[in-house]
Amino acid sequence: MTEQLANDSLDNDYDVVVAGGGAAGLNGALMLARSRRTVAVIDAGEPRNAPADGVHGLLGRDGMPPAELLARGRAEVRSYGGHVVSGEITGATRTEHGFTIELADGRSVRARRLLVTTGLTDELPDITGLRERWGRDVVHCPYCHGWEVRDRAIGLLATGPMAMHQVQLFRQLSDDIVFFTHDGPELTAEDGERLAARGIRVVTGKVTAVETDGEGITGLRLADGTVVARNVVAVGTRMVARAGFLGDLGLPAIAHPTGAGRYIPADPTGRTEVPGVWAAGNVTDISAQVGAAAAAGAMAGAQINADLVEEEIRAAVDARAS
Numbered sequence: 001m002t003e004q005l006a007n008d009s010l011d012n013d014y015d016v017v018v019a020g021g022g023a024a025g026l027n028g029a030l031m032l033a034r035s036r037r038t039v040a041v042i043d044a045g046e047p048r049n050a051p052a053d054g055v056h057g058l059l060g061r062d063g064m065p066p067a068e069l070l071a072r073g074r075a076e077v078r079s080y081g082g083h084v085v086s087g088e089i090t091g092a093t094r095t096e097h098g099f100t101i102e103l104a105d106g107r108s109v110r111a112r113r114l115l116v117t118t119g120l121t122d123e124l125p126d127i128t129g130l131r132e133r134w135g136r137d138v139v140h141c142p143y144c145h146g147w148e149v150r151d152r153a154i155g156l157l158a159t160g161p162m163a164m165h166q167v168q169l170f171r172q173l174s175d176d177i178v179f180f181t182h183d184g185p186e187l188t189a190e191d192g193e194r195l196a197a198r199g200i201r202v203v204t205g206k207v208t209a210v211e212t213d214g215e216g217i218t219g220l221r222l223a224d225g226t227v228v229a230r231n232v233v234a235v236g237t238r239m240v241a242r243a244g245f246l247g248d249l250g251l252p253a254i255a256h257p258t259g260a261g262r263y264i265p266a267d268p269t270g271r272t273e274v275p276g277v278w279a280a281g282n283v284t285d286i287s288a289q290v291g292a293a294a295a296a297g298a299m300a301g302a303q304i305n306a307d308l309v310e311e312e313i314r315a316a317v318d319a320r321a322s
């Protein structure tokens with residue numbers, strides 16, 4: 001059996017259930033399993049960076065395929081007795097001792113604590129041909145794949161206020177940048193100065209389609225039919241936390257202060273406003289890359305272990321007193 005097919009069976013009770021098995025969830029589970037906590041990672045198997053060839057900017061693992069990094073993480077969690085189970089969580093409710101977590105396939109599991117690391121969905125503008133190239137030559141993040149598209153003809157598709165910042169980061173990587181105003185805010189005179197000073201050409205009007213040939217992107221088509229030759233598109237996405245299943249716990253995703261999407265608020269240790277529920281990675285920090293998501297998962301895992309230790313001390317003191 002290959003690692004992909006290996007799927008631990010789900011017990012009835014765990015100290016901690018981790019919702020989502022990306023970098024954040026697996027690193028959280030690793031800390032918990034190494035602390036001799038019973039832990040199950042339940043994962044729907046769709047990490048955000050799945051379309052990318054490699055994980056970049058991650059010290060010691062730069063360029064490793066995302067699937068390989070996660071396969072290593074699952075093996076590490078399992079090597080300490082943690083369970084990693086395929087499945088989609090659809091609901092969670094509070095019980096006397098913690099939570100009951102429901103899966104789409106009808107299974108359910110109990111846990112004393114819940115760590116939410118389900119990541120986010122990138123919502124792309126509705127432009128013909130854009131989604132098909134997502135993560136290859138339609139990119140969002142200069143640190144993830146900027147180096148890979150350096151010196152190419154890049155078109156920055158403005159979709160919100162961050163476009164002016166994003167375009168200058170891509171300008172660091174290529175001299176050949178066109179700023180498409182598309183759906184972005186109206187440019188001020190100062191914006192125009194900042195773009196012109198760095199040799200960034202501005203094209204106004206709506207983009208309606210990404211033109212491709214067998215090799216990749218060839219241009220961006222405007223509403224008036226003009227095609228501007230480009231072979232990479234940089235675009236900001238609307239980033240929406242994958243957290244609908246937390247509704248019954250009173251923990252809905254809320255609007256992000258930047259206007260960039262929706263997230264689950266948590267403190268720097270991952271603690272949410274709902275006792276017993278922690279969150280880490282992109283579900284709470286929309287700008288976290290893989291390293292930051294893993295670090296936040298590790299922090300939350302350690303904090304949950306400490307919280308459980310405190311609960312156990314209280315129970316032991318009470319038992320001793322009686």
Ligand SMILES: Cc1cc2nc3c(=O)[nH]c(=O)nc-3n(C[C@H](O)[C@H](O)[C@H](O)COP(=O)(O)OP(=O)(O)OC[C@H]3O[C@@H](n4cnc5c(N)ncnc54)[C@H](O)[C@@H]3O)c2cc1C
Nearest residue numbers: 020022023024044046048049056089119144281282289290
């Ligand atoms: C195209 C692209 C390329 C990128 N390249 C890089 C890069 O080069 N370097 C870098 O550092 N970062 C990169 N990133 C960012 C990177 O994807 C994130 O930082 C990282 O995935 C966040 O990890 P996470 O664990 O929070 O979420 P994810 O990796 O998204 O993992 C969440 C997991 O939870 C699962 N899940 C969701 N809902 C449920 C549910 N209800 N029940 C059970 N499981 C569920 C998902 O299926 C998924 O497996 C890239 C992003 C994109 C979009």
